[in-house]
């Protein structure tokens with residue numbers, strides 16, 4: 860059977876600050892620039908969730924995209940949308956909410972609810988030009 864990848868796009872807005880608490884304000888500014896602004900700043904994150912697997916013989920689907928939409932809403936949007944990631948999201952209390960780390964958190968939240976025979980990939984755009992992909996490690 861051919862392997863196919865299906866994708867679902869989603870969106871959330873969130874605020875963050877990139878900094879290392881062990882460094883001085885000067886060093887943080889040197890490394891993270893404007894992203895270390897102590898008063899936070901926002902991004903319009905674009906998310907693409909991709910599932911790869913064989914087409915189910917009975918449904919013709921790889922995975923029901925309506926189900927994926929609901930899953931993304933409950934596991935990702937309800938948790939991250941309109942949040943201050945550093946302050947309000949448990950996972951980022953001790954790690955920097957970079958696009959890299961956010962994509963790992965999203966992957967882990969979704970992975971547990973997606974059938975094991977499907978490969979999961981998360982693509983996260985922090986800006987229209989800057990994006991990361993994660994497919995588990």
Ligand code: NI
Nearest residue numbers: 875894900902
């Ligand atoms: Ni930023």
